[in-house]
Amino acid sequence: MAPGTFDFRADLWVGRDRSIKLPVDAIVQPKVPGPDAMPVLIEAKSAGDFTNTNKRRKEEATKNRQIREAYPGARLLLFLCGYFDTGYLGYEAAEGLDWVWEHRIEDLLELGI
Numbered sequence: 001m002a003p004g005t006f007d008f009r010a011d012l013w014v015g016r017d018r019s020i021k022l023p024v025d026a027i028v029q030p031k032v033p034g035p036d037a038m039p040v041l042i043e044a045k046s047a048g049d050f051t052n053t054n055k056r057r058k059e060e061a062t063k064n065r066q067i068r069e070a071y072p073g074a075r076l077l078l079f080l081c082g083y084f085d086t087g088y089l090g091y092e093a094a095e096g097l098d099w100v101w102e103h104r105i106e107d108l109l110e111l112g113i
Contacts, residue, residue, distance in 0.1 A: 001029035001039050012041075014070040022066060025079070030112035036073040040111055047082040057088050061095035068096075077111075 001007075006028040011021045026042040033039075043060060064076045078092065078099035092099065100107045 001027070003029055003033055004031045005029050012067060012070065014066040018070060020066070022063060024067075024076075028113050032112050038071065038073045038075065040113060041067065041074060041076045042079050043076060044079045045081070045084075047080075047084060057091045060092060060097060064095060064097050 006026060008026050010024050010027045012024055014020050014022045024041045025044045027039045028042065029037075029039040043063065045056075045060070060076075060078060067074050067076055076097060078097055079102065080099050081102040084099075089099070
């Protein structure tokens with residue numbers, strides 16, 4: 001991707017033979033790409049209560065693992081809105097996922113976006 005560009009609802013091909021289509025909410029190429037030139041992959045998550053987040057936390061971890069196996073150096077970032085407790089956040093952090101809160105969107109600037 002060209003520096004400073006983005007795409008919404010993009011599909012990545014993952015799996016051993018890259019036969020599995022995996023949707024990603026947004027893909028953003030930083031204005032100054034890193035040495036691997038990989039864009040930042042963003043998955044938007046919204047939760048109205050704490051109960052629902054614990055049911056879905058494995059989904060993001062699985063998606064992250066599949067992406068990293070197919071695209072070494074790729075980074076999946078969660079964009080969170082709503083209620084996410086420390087149990088959810090700790091699980092995702094242990095799986096190598098980081099996040100940005102919707103009320104702190106300026107944190108994306110640290111990624112060069």
